[in-house]
Amino acid sequence: MAHRETFYEVMRQHGITRRSFLKFCSLTAAGLGMGPEFAMKIAHALETKPRTPVIWLHGLECTCCTESFIRSGHPLASDVILSMISLDYDDTLMAAAGHQAEELLEQTIEKYDGNYILAVEGNPPLNEDGMYCIQGGQPFVEKLRHMADHCKAIIAWGSCASWGCVQAARPNPTRATPVHKVIRNKPIVKVPGCPPIAEVMTGVITYMIAFDALPELDRQGRPKMFYSQRLHDKCYRRPHFDAGQFVERFDDEGARKGYCLYKVGCKGPTTYNACSTLEWNDGLSWPVKSGHGCLGCAEDDFWDKGSFYSAVTNMKVMGSAEADADKVGKVLAGAAAIGVAAHAAASVVSHMSDKSRKEVRHD
Amino acid sequence: MTNKAAVEGHSLANIQPTYVFEAPVRIWHWLHALSIFVLCVTGYFIAYPLPSVGGEASNHFLMGTFRWLHFVAAYVFTIGFLVRIYWAFVGNRYARELFVLPIHKAEWWKDLIHEVKYYGFMTRKSHKILGHNPLAQSAMFFFNVILTLFLIVTGFALYAEGLGQGSWADKMFGWAIPLLGGSLNTKMWHLTAMWLMLVFVVIHIYMAIRADIMSRESSISTIIGGWRMYKDDLP
């Protein structure tokens, strides 16, 4: 086989200096929470390993993942990574279009069968044989299956690919379906968030191409290095939570003092993401820092979990009735109390009537 | 003449006081009740925190204290339950009634129907039963075995979120969270289970007091002192 170029060679061809390359490696190591010695490991891997192509598909989605990605806090990181991956196929970013573009897919399969990474943004709708998302005259779900068959591993970008997100919210008319429910025979790395944080995306993809391995995943298939803790575990407002100091309304004294946002619906205590540590836009801010609760965008079905302004969810309990589980509970407990009172009264009455009739002596 | 039929149809005749609830069962009962009380109060204020306290955050630890109390009571609740399970194996036969419903016995079903009739005022005559009556036993099984286990599993799954991935609690109970549809849903089910538990507690305490006053055998004094006494010598 002909010489397969390394990542490093590709980057140099794209005008990235060695100095920038090394900076990129240390930034990435730091972003992944690894020690400085890993910078050199990453550099070494990128210098010596043949380049792993990345195919980036788009199903039903809003492109917020791509938008987040290309706005990575470190322009260097996105430059470097884009130069590494946009070579192959990404219908939003690549220069090619039309048949020419679709041909690239077949060429990749031919050249790198079983050796490329498939990054999927969005998800396939399955109703009507997938007709709700057509690309190049073909349902997206077929394109996805075809490309998945020949890939090495899949990255499910964002909450759409990972969980379904807004297009899969009830009643989900197109039956939009997350990737892991369609593709079952390939390893899948879920990178949820709507969108995911840019540094998380660049970190995951660099890890996978540099080390030629999946990052360590949690029980639900998310990389542990970014998704092993809830926002609440690292939130800078947590001392106010523990103290019992809450924003009760968005315009109250507590809001001005930066109290905890739990009572106005913050989902930080139930959301696994890196917002409270990495923050957004190069560490500029994140929702809680700007005074609004977390919506829980990185969690499964976050659109269907009741109000964004209540931290206790109300959800479909039975059939189609929307009911607050907590209210159901209160009604049940209340009904039990009333039932008990009524039964007690009936007992007294029946006891007295028994007595007056002298029918039974032994109650 | 439902009363007569009930009297004749019933064979358990015993007028001697009987030792029913051994000490570990009684101690467990009251520890269990106490821990549930603490868990409900603190759990409720975890879900719906009290109005904010003022001043420096470093001067207060209100939510932290509620959570701490919740976890202490949770350990009492869980370890107590494990000891109670152990006692079901080594204790007397009444110690097993909570865990094993004798659904294979026709008599048990007959008694169950009788009990439903009794509480529905369809018959005046109460049974003499040494352990639990079948109605109470079924309720006990659902609320105190199934629901207790559910609260323990969901509770420790939530607890594991704080301890972190890879912790013992995560390894043992972490699976419950994806199964229930995520962290928020797990909390919701945990909270719903609390309300169900309260339904049981309300009815249970009512039944206990009512039985003490109206039925023919001792009730509250039995769960305190262990002995079942009878107020008459009828069968």
Ligand code: HEM
């Ligand atoms: C959180 C509250 C409570 C819970 C979860 C609870 C649970 C239980 C359980 C599981 C048993 C069965 C014991 C066994 O067989 O091991 C039992 C028995 C009993 N409990 Fe409670 N209990 C609670 C509170 C109370 C209170 C406050 C009273 C008193 C008013 C009470 C009175 C009784 C009585 C009288 C029995 C014996 C029933 C019989 O004679 O068969 N319980 N309880």
Ligand code: HEM
């Ligand atoms: C009778 C038993 C129990 C009751 C009634 C109860 C009740 C509750 C309630 C109402 C909540 C608040 C849920 C929400 O925020 O929506 C809660 C939270 C919680 N419970 Fe329990 N619980 C019980 C047993 C347990 C057990 C056995 C554990 C095990 C450690 C446990 C651990 C937790 C944890 C970790 C939380 C979340 C606390 C937080 O996020 O700050 N619970 N519980």
Ligand code: SF4
């Ligand atoms: S603002 Fe949200 S994440 Fe922060 S401590 Fe409060 S509930 Fe937790």
Ligand code: SF4
């Ligand atoms: S704070 Fe919450 S809703 Fe906002 S991006 Fe992070 S996980 Fe999503």
